Amino acid sequence: xxxxxxxxxxxxxxxxxxxxxxxxxxxxxxxxxxxxxxxxxxxxxxxxxxxxxxxxxxxxxxxxxxxxxxxxxxxxxxxxxxxxxxxxxxxxxxxxxxxxxxxxxxxxxxxxxxxxxxxxxxxxxxxxxxxxxxxxxxxxxxxxxxxxxxxxxxxxxxxxxxxxxxxxxxxxxxxxxxxxxxxxxxxxxxxxxxxxxxxxxxxxxxxxxxxxxxxxxxxxxxxxxxxxxxxxxxxxxxxxxxxxxxxxxxxxxxxxxxxxxxxxxxxxxxxxxxxxxxxxxxxxxxxxxxxxxxxxxxxxxxxxxxxxxxxxxxxxxxxxxxxxxxxxxxxxxxxxxxxxxxxxxxxxxxxxxxxxxxxxxxxxxxxxxxxxxxxxxxxxxxxxxxxxxxxxxxxxxxxxxxxxxxxxxxxxxxxxxxxxxxxxxxxxxxxxxxxxxxxxxxxxxxxxxxxxxxxxxxxxxxxxxxxxxxxxxxxxxxxxxxxxxxxxxxx
Amino acid sequence: xxxxxxxxxxxxxxxxxxxxxxxxxxxxxxxxxxxxxxxxxxxxxxxxxxxxxxxxxxxxxxxxxxxxxxxxxxxxxxxxxxxxxxxxxxxxxxxxxxxxxxxxxxxxxxxxxxxxxxxxxxxxxxxxxxxxxxxxxxxxxxxxxxxxxxxxxxxxxxxxxxxxxxxxxxxxxxxxxxxxxxxxxxxxxxxxxxxxxxxxxxxxxxxxxxxxxxxxxxxxxxxxxxxxxxxxxxxxxxxxxxxxxxxxxxxxxxxxxxxxxxxxxxxxxxxxxxxxxxxxxxxxxxxxxxxxxxxxxxxxxxxxxxxx
Numbered sequence: 001x002x003x004x005x006x007x008x009x010x011x012x013x014x015x016x017x018x019x020x021x022x023x024x025x026x027x028x029x030x031x032x033x034x035x036x037x038x039x040x041x042x043x044x045x046x047x048x049x050x051x052x053x054x055x056x057x058x059x060x061x062x063x064x065x066x067x068x069x070x071x072x073x074x075x076x077x078x079x080x081x082x083x084x085x086x087x088x089x090x091x092x093x094x095x096x097x098x099x100x101x102x103x104x105x106x107x108x109x110x111x112x113x114x115x116x117x118x119x120x121x122x123x124x125x126x127x128x129x130x131x132x133x134x135x136x137x138x139x140x141x142x143x144x145x146x147x148x149x150x151x152x153x154x155x156x157x158x159x160x161x162x163x164x165x166x167x168x169x170x171x172x173x174x175x176x177x178x179x180x181x182x183x184x185x186x187x188x189x190x191x192x193x194x195x196x197x198x199x200x201x202x203x204x205x206x207x208x209x210x211x212x213x214x215x216x217x218x219x220x221x222x223x224x225x226x227x228x229x230x231x232x233x234x235x236x237x238x239x240x241x242x243x244x245x246x247x248x249x250x251x252x253x254x255x256x257x258x259x260x261x262x263x264x265x266x267x268x269x270x271x272x273x274x275x276x277x278x279x280x281x282x283x284x285x286x287x288x289x290x291x292x293x294x295x296x297x298x299x300x301x302x303x304x305x306x307x308x309x310x311x312x313x314x315x316x317x318x319x320x321x322x323x324x325x326x327x328x329x330x331x332x333x334x335x336x337x338x339x340x341x342x343x344x345x346x347x348x349x350x351x352x353x354x355x356x357x358x359x360x361x362x363x364x365x366x367x368x369x370x371x372x373x374x375x376x377x378x379x380x381x382x383x384x385x386x387x388x389x390x391x392x393x394x395x396x397x398x399x400x401x402x403x404x405x406x407x408x409x410x411x412x413x414x415x416x417x418x419x420x421x422x423x424x425x426x427x428x429x430x431x432x433x434x435x436x437x438x439x440x441x442x443x444x445x446x447x448x449x450x451x452x453x454x455x456x457x458x459x460x461x462x463x464x465x466x467x468x469x470x471x472x473x474x475x476x477x478x479x480x481x482x483x484x485x486x487x488x489x490x491x
Numbered sequence: 492x493x494x495x496x497x498x499x500x501x502x503x504x505x506x507x508x509x510x511x512x513x514x515x516x517x518x519x520x521x522x523x524x525x526x527x528x529x530x531x532x533x534x535x536x537x538x539x540x541x542x543x544x545x546x547x548x549x550x551x552x553x554x555x556x557x558x559x560x561x562x563x564x565x566x567x568x569x570x571x572x573x574x575x576x577x578x579x580x581x582x583x584x585x586x587x588x589x590x591x592x593x594x595x596x597x598x599x600x601x602x603x604x605x606x607x608x609x610x611x612x613x614x615x616x617x618x619x620x621x622x623x624x625x626x627x628x629x630x631x632x633x634x635x636x637x638x639x640x641x642x643x644x645x646x647x648x649x650x651x652x653x654x655x656x657x658x659x660x661x662x663x664x665x666x667x668x669x670x671x672x673x674x675x676x677x678x679x680x681x682x683x684x685x686x687x688x689x690x691x692x693x694x695x696x697x698x699x700x701x702x703x704x705x706x707x708x709x710x711x712x713x714x715x716x717x718x719x720x721x722x723x724x725x726x727x728x729x730x731x732x733x734x735x736x737x738x739x740x741x742x743x744x745x746x747x748x749x750x751x752x753x754x755x756x757x758x759x760x761x762x763x764x765x766x767x768x769x770x771x772x773x774x775x776x777x778x779x780x781x782x783x784x785x786x787x788x789x790x791x792x793x794x795x796x797x798x799x
Binding site: 073074075090091092095100103110 | 663665
């Protein structure tokens with residue numbers, strides 16, 4: 001094989017007491033799509049940020065086209081032809097899509113930028129609403145904008161951190177076609193995706209990181225899923241969470257459902273992004289709500305969870321609804337509060353914690369300790385700050401806290417977004433177990449596989465309307481087609 | 492109010508609004524970059540003293556204005572070094588700069604001219620009437636028979652607007668104030684942008700101060716800025732962080748200040764302090780939601796550390 005475009009060796013990086021990278025290696029060749037795998041916290045994002053010039057490594061070497069290089073800034077990375085698409089959006093919400101794209105091409109006049117944008121949209125088929133304000137567009141469009149912004153600079157090396165997390169299956173296929181095409185033009189493409197099958201579908205070669213080290217680099221052709229998962233998580237636990245667990249082994253045969261027990265009911269609810277939404281949620285079922293982001297499912301979740309009262313129509317929902325919001329970091333937890341405080345935020349108003357003006361900290365701490373143990377939260381103690389936990393552990397804290405409310409209904413929005421295989425499997429298992437225990441569960445997700453695997457009934461949201469998916473159309477293709485009907489609204 | 496009184500009222504409204512406009516246009520740029528410079532008052536008073544000393548030294552009001560701009564910029568630099576360079580809290584730094592500015596200028600003034608405050612007579616910035624425009628009935632003389640610094644303010648408002656909303660430079664500035672992490676990822680040097688925006692704001696406040704000393708008073712007096720820095724910050728809010736609206740908001744505040752003299756002159760039988768308080772009450776009202784749905788830059792007052 002020819003010399004690699006990019007060669008990373010022995011890369012180390014420490015954040016405080018956490019050694020995020022401890023000797024990572026990565027070779028990227030022209031013309032290949034290279035998948036990078038690893039559990040949450042394995043160092044994938046850190047490695048990509050080093051490559052994108054955002055983080056300076058503590059040790060290690062980087063060669064670009066055989067030349068030893070140090071990247072001092074994102075600007076340095078670009079000038080050497082490396083384009084990074086970030087995991088978390090780096091768009092300015094208050095600016096328009098066009099302005100954000102112009103920001104990505106800084107140094108050129110705004111009119112000049114317009115021409116480059118048009119040409120790149122034409123060439124790549126990535127369509128975005130240029131005049132819309134970023135805060136008003138859905139995450140799918142934001143993701144496209146983010147990718148487009150990077151492609152405007154025509155990078156030789158394209159690095160994508162979790163680009164598929166918010167896309168529909170069709171959009172993922174479209175993105176992968178584009179990546180293959182870009183690699184075919186002689187670029188090197190590297191990506192991280194949290195779904196193993198996606199990475200396998202698009203990659204020519206694979207690198208697996210574990211605990212900040214490169215533990216395996218292999219051709220796609222010669223790699224078995226089992227071997228990859230074993231490399232990701234370490235051989236001991238591989239069997240327990242082999243992909244099969246959440247792919248096939250979890251679905252119940254028949255829902256233990258009492259069809260008379262309707263826990264939540266919406267009748268003709270109309271409001272922001274909702275049009276005449278009518279829906280029943282029953283005890284013991286998982287109701288899957290699919291849809292392209294921005295078609296009203298977020299608003300539906302808020303109404304079902306009792307967080308928003310509809311202006312028009314009737315929403316009959318229990319007084320307490322457990323709610324797992326989609327953005328853990330801004331809506332779920334207060335990062336600077338410890339676990340006890342985060343748990344107290346939701347629970348202290350419960351009768352069993354008394355009604356006086358004083359916070360019953362002892363009882364709340366006990367409750368936090370119970371949740372930590374019951375949900376297996378990896379944290380030194382309940383005095384750990386929520387922001388210090390990994391995404392998977394934050395999600396466990398939220399689920400544990402919400403369930404402690406003793407609610408009959410749970411609404412979860414994209415509960416496994418950004419979680420690794422093991423953490424996602426845990427959340428999925430928990431949802432199924434709770435449904436079996438009689439809870440009514442509403443699972444709102446843009447991950448179609450998740451919806452299809454876990455749900456007893458599936459509805460699709462398109463442009464604020466609810467479309468019930470008949471049993472015989474509950475396939476990726478069938479649901480995907482219904483979802484796409486809502487595309488034009490967001491992009 | 493008869494025609495002559497009304498004309499006089501409008502003239503003083505504009506005259507009182509101009510220093511606010513100068514300072515507030517600068518502060519708009521500063522705030523758009525994510526920095527709230529509460530030390531504006533310090534830059535204004537430094538500009539007033541710098542303008543006075545410069546005008547004396549160079550024997551000309553024009554160079555005095557330039558000296559005032561430099562003095563305001565230097566005070567802005569002190570703020571920037573602490574608040575941006577060292578990431579200190581912007582509110583506390585700004586307050587310190589204001590108090591320090593008022594104290595230092597007072598001390599320098601007394602050291603130079605004596606504790607009694609010798610009457611200082613400066614070359615003044617004389618009004619220049621613009622032909623034709625100044626002859627428009629009612630508003631003509633109010634708007635177009637002012638000191639040159641007023642015309643500078645009229646010019647800077649559209650220029651600042653154009654730079655802010657139509658150029659790549661302005662785009663990067665606004666991105667820095669809205670989402671510094673995103674700007675940084677795009678290759679913008681966030682702290683440098685904030686530094687420059689703060690220095691610009693300081694220089695504009697310095698010109699406002701020089702205008703006070705050279706065009707209004709013809710002399711320097713301790714504390715002559717009289718809270719104008721703080722009112723300018725309210726003007727920015729009232730003008731929704733848009734330089735064109737900010738110019739109008741400043742003139743509106745100028746009118747509020749002018750009104751106090753006229754209400755006094757018209758012989759309302761009230762303690763004059765109540766009239767004096769009027770612009771400040773208006774400031775409170777502006778800050779308390781009069782502004783409607785306008786939104787401050789999302790990262791305003793948040794320090795930024797590149798996390799490399």
